Amino acid sequence: MHQTERLEEFKKSVQNKFNVYNSLFLNLPYRNIENVGMVVPLLHHQSKQGLKEGLNPQDILESFFKNYVNIKEEKDQIDFMFRIIQYVERQVVLYDSVEDAAFPKLQEHSDSLSIKDYFQLVNRTKSWDKVAEKLSTFSARIVLTAHPTQFYTPAVLDIMNDLRSLIVDNKIDDIDVTLQQLGLTSLINSQKPTPFDEAKNIIYILRNVYYDAMGDLYAYIKENIDNDDFENHNIMKLGFWPGGDRDGNPFVTAEITKNVADDLRLNLMKCYYNDLKSLQKKLTFKKVQGPLKELRSKLYSAMFNPAKSISFQEIVDPLMTMRELLRDDYHGLYLGMLDHFIDKVKIFKTHFATLDIRQDHSKHILVVETILKDNGYIKESLDELSESELVNLLVNENIKADPDTYEDIVRDTLLNIQQLKEIQAKNGEDGCNRYIISNSEDIFSVLFVYGLFRWSGWQDDNITFDIIPLFETMKGMSEAEGVMQYLFDLPEYRSHLNQRKDSQTMMLGFSDGTKDGGYVKANWSILKTKEQLSKVCKKNHVKALFFDGRGGPPARGGGKTHRFYASQTKDIANHEIQLTIQGQTITSTYGTKEQFKHNSEQLLTAGLSNNLFGKENVISKEHRKLLEELSELSFAKYDALKQHEMFISYLENRSTLKYYQKANIGSRPGKRGNKAKLTLSDLRAISFVGSWSQLKQNVPGYFGIGTAIKTIRESGRLRELKKMYKEVPFFKALMHNSMMSLTKCYFELTSYMKEDEKYGEFWNILHKEYELSKEMLLLISGYDVLMENEAISRESIQIRENIVLPLLVIQQYALQKIGQNTTYKELYEKIVTRSLYGNINASRNSA
Helix, strand or coil, rough: CCHHHHHHHHHHHHHHHHHHHHHHHHCCCCCCCHHHHHHHHHHHHHHHHHHHCCHHHHHHHHHHHHCCCCCCHHHHHHHHHHHHHHHHHHHHHHHHHHHHHHHHHHHHHCCCHHHHHHHHHHHHHHHHHHHHHHHHHHHEEECCCCCCCCCCCCHHHHHHHHHHHHHHCHHHHHHHHHHHHHHHHCCCCCCCCCCHHHHHHHHHHHHHHHHHHHHHHHHHHHHHHCCCCCCCCCCEEECCCCEEEEECCCHHHHHHHHHHHHHHHHHHHHHHHHHHHHHHCCCHHHHHHHHHHHHHHHHHCCCCCCCCCCHHHHHHHHHHHHHHHHHCCCCCHHHHHHHHHHHHHHHHCCCCEEEEEEEEEEHHHHHHHHHHCCCCCCCCHHHHHHHHHHHHHHHHCCCCCCCCHHHHHHHHHHHHHHHHHHHHHHHHHHCCCCEEEEECCHHHHHHHHHHHHHHHHCHHHHHCCEEEEEECHHHHHHHHHHHHHHHHHHHHHHHHHHHHCCCCEEEEEHHHHHHHHHHHHHHHHHHHHHHHHHHHHCCCEEEEEEEEECCCCHHHHHHHHHHHHHCCCCCCCCCEEEEEEECCCHHCCCCCCHHHHHHHHHHHHHHHHHHCCCCCCCCHHHHHHHHHHHHHHHHHHHHHHHHCCCCCHHHHHHHHHHHHHHCCCCCCCCCCCCCCCCCCCECCCHHHHHHHHHHHCCHHHHHHHHHHHHHHCCCCEEEEEHHHHHHHHHHHHHHHHHHHHHHHHHHHHHHHHHHHCCCCHHHHHHHHHHHHHHHHHHHHHCCCCCCCCCCHHHHCCCCCCHHHHHHHHHHHHHHHCCCCCCHHHHHHHHHHHHHHHHHHHHHHHHH
């Protein structure tokens, strides 16, 4: 019943409203845009019909130019296509705003468990002592990343925020004016953003959404929990990668990291100052004025000058003094308001969000090798040392690594590690206390960082950083258990862990794992690795904390977050939930206060439920064997695709891969390294997954599943598969995520490629597996259509795909023209680059 009610509400609050407000676009009074709104529906119809009949995009558009808009000159046709793209981009913004405005209404008909519902359920089934104990220590950490798929400027985000409010109140005239403003405002960066620009854009969201949303969420939890003494200000935490994540991004320097840390602190002080200013209007009492004015003065200095910082105690102590005065001398008047502010200060302290440092292991190899060579321990290569000799140098030898001795990456790495003490002094230890190593595959991924801290002046017993290996490749995951056991056995590292409360954070990344091993194998390997690491940590009396690299789309570990955590097995340590939020997910899933609160609640209830209720997920030996078989079968199919001679060539020449780097989306290069020839290992997962998404083929999200299921069905075990789908939440979650990837596919867009002399055979391989995967997933689920139990998401996807269809046809047309050596090649390349934006935003989790 809930799904029917939600679908009715969706049609009323989203579909109907979008259609009404979209009609306002028809007569936008702008030069060179007359009648574009009128012809977009016509172009959509011609595109849909033409693709259905097997026409290629070039035929469709040439017919459209000739028969419907009478544009004969190629240059005029190009100008017209740019205007279509601009129009469609703004349709996407409008649709986002309408859907976000409807979010609270849709949640009224949701089956999702709120914190209030959860506590009521616990109250009926569990003792509060157990619940209170878990709540006092449990935590969820949302880490905002720098990945370049969120590129709306603050100006556009402000317009979207205004539109949401106006749509809720149905203010049609004001909506009309705001849409005109949207039409005149650029949606894209005029130049490629720097890492600092990216950080400032996300700090803008921290300040305008998350600051209040986190405070409100904490107040809501306190209000609904049956425990007057509850005080866990870490129950929700924020992490931050922009400015600290240098993996594959040479533009992130020590200076950038320092500036971002300062900007986080300065913006937090501005939030505190504004809250205190509002409080001052209420706390007009004589005794309170002294500490209040003094604190306000300190915050004022600290919010403009990076050199002036204020400690957590300097903020909280006067607030506690004011609290006592209110309680004892002023009848507790406005005590609730003050307490709410104090809670915010205890949540954010002086850092706002924890700035993580991340770097690829290969860079540390270079740095360590350079230092040891410079100090005479080796002549040329680390290979000259045995494992034990290298370990000894890292954990025992006091080598002085002076940044000024070196250049480039070596110098900057050492400068950064040295300055981390200063960042902690200003922002507090919570401000920056995690160092993550990408592509971790051996013990040295962790020990190189440990050694570099020692050589940079940090004392062995006072390295106030968690060193976090990121096991993301198949090799990394297979070696993870042995790597961690070695580290736990190493006295020096074990001593370091004692300083870190005997906790070890380990990150498992989906992006490169999926690219490396295919969808099923990557996800199954991650679950098994988590179980193994939980076991080895428990055996060594170490608290295991898992940090999940979850991108937006299923192909990068995304999908429904609540479903993901609810499907974890009982053998996986569950002390804390940590996950990355990236790209459009920052604004689409956590972009408004209502969305932030709802999705944070879902994180908490999923994590806590696994601890407190009897529904512990267990995967039987039989189901494990079947999952293993599915994993290997699907990997074999995917690996064969990777090895196909046309695999890289197809992406380079028939997709938008090379254009991601040309778009002013993010500061990060499109691939690691600077090899002339493109290799899959150097290719960043964002551009890899994103290129398949632009083609509407979404290969990394399902490829191999159809073949694997069919093979097992042909061996007479279909019943086993259906049973596993019903009984194993992990498997069901995987299959549902793949359904989402398949739903976003539209092979008709590229069906002209099946006749291509060079790539026709390869396209047919992709299409065949798509059709087979769709058929097999419907078979084991019993559904008539993909995502049958998620009607709202399915409808939303359909509307979004419809909006961008003209844009996609134009993109394919431009790619075709580029391949024909047109005299306007440069302009067509700009069309391809420009068309990336609207499609990324429409998909919301496309890369």
